[in-house]
Amino acid sequence: DAKTTQPTSMDCAEGRAANLPCNHSTISGNEYVYWYRQIHSQGPQYIIHGLKNNETNEMASLIITEDRKSSTLILPHATLRDTAVYYCIARIQGAQKLVFGQGTRLTINP
Amino acid sequence: DTAVSQTPKYLVTQMGNDKSIKCEQNLGHDTMYWYKQDSKKFLKIMFSYNNKELIINETVPNRFSPKSPDKAHLNLHINSLELGDSAVYFCASSQGTGISGNTIYFGEGSWLTVV
Numbered sequence: 001d002a003k004t005t006q007p008t009s010m011d012c013a014e015g016r017a018a019n020l021p022c023n024h025s026t027i028s029g030n031e032y033v034y035w036y037r038q039i040h041s042q043g044p045q046y047i048i049h050g051l052k053n054n055e056t057n058e059m060a061s062l063i064i065t066e067d068r069k070s071s072t073l074i075l076p077h078a079t080l081r082d083t084a085v086y087y088c089i090a091r092i093q094g095a096q097k098l099v100f101g102q103g104t105r106l107t108i109n110p
Numbered sequence: 111d112t113a114v115s116q117t118p119k120y121l122v123t124q125m126g127n128d129k130s131i132k133c134e135q136n137l138g139h140d141t142m143y144w145y146k147q148d149s150k151k152f153l154k155i156m157f158s159y160n161n162k163e164l165i166i167n168e169t170v171p172n173r174f175s176p177k178s179p180d181k182a183h184l185n186l187h188i189n190s191l192e193l194g195d196s197a198v199y200f201c202a203s204s205q206g207t208g209i210s211g212n213t214i215y216f217g218e219g220s221w222l223t224v225v
Contacts, residue, residue, distance in 0.1 A: 042219070043218045087153075096141065097155045102152075
């Protein structure tokens with residue numbers, strides 16, 4: 001699986017959009033970009049994933065650059081409950097496991 | 111309804127003891143996993159089972175023995191517990207390896223403390 005690079009920590013004001021960047025410059029054509037988050041003392045929670053196109057669901061939007069070397073997870077209206085560690089993972093299509101890095105610790109401030 | 115459930119949630123035990131953590135998923139998935147999160151918060155895969163067959167074993171000490179009685183259950187038995195086994199253990203499941211990418215769903219974790 002391709003290595004991903006994320007900022008160690010970020011802050012965002014409640015109600016604003018939280019934009020979490022992820023670099024995956026060595027991603028291969030069959031690797032998906034997955035985002036998970038882990039709220040304190042809970043299990044990792046799936047957020048969204050994509051291959052080439054931008055994706056949106058009820059939780060977030062995923063913007064993948066045309067060259068696929070980076071992506072941004074967008075939480076459109078962050079709430080205090082979005083405070084968590086966010087993991088960006090590049091995962092080979094059909095791979096059996098997720099390889100977690102250190103993630104970004106996102107703090108939503110009131 | 112809890113999709114991936116594991117018991118116990120908290121476990122404190124002495125060194126040398128043998129303990130088990132149970133996991134059940136009601137999602138109809140055919141693949142289950144055990145992940146370990148240590149004190150530094152790194153999440154690492156330990157085992158993966160597909161249709162009750164072991165498919166991933168990430169160089170875990172043989173004191174750790176997973177058992178999958180059926181597709182919906184994957185239990186983790188740990189013999190001769192050591193201080194370094196203290197961690198949070200997460201069970202997870204997914205449906206096969208579809209071409210669209212199979213999403214992995216995690217349980218809430220079992221907090222093991224060895225004293």
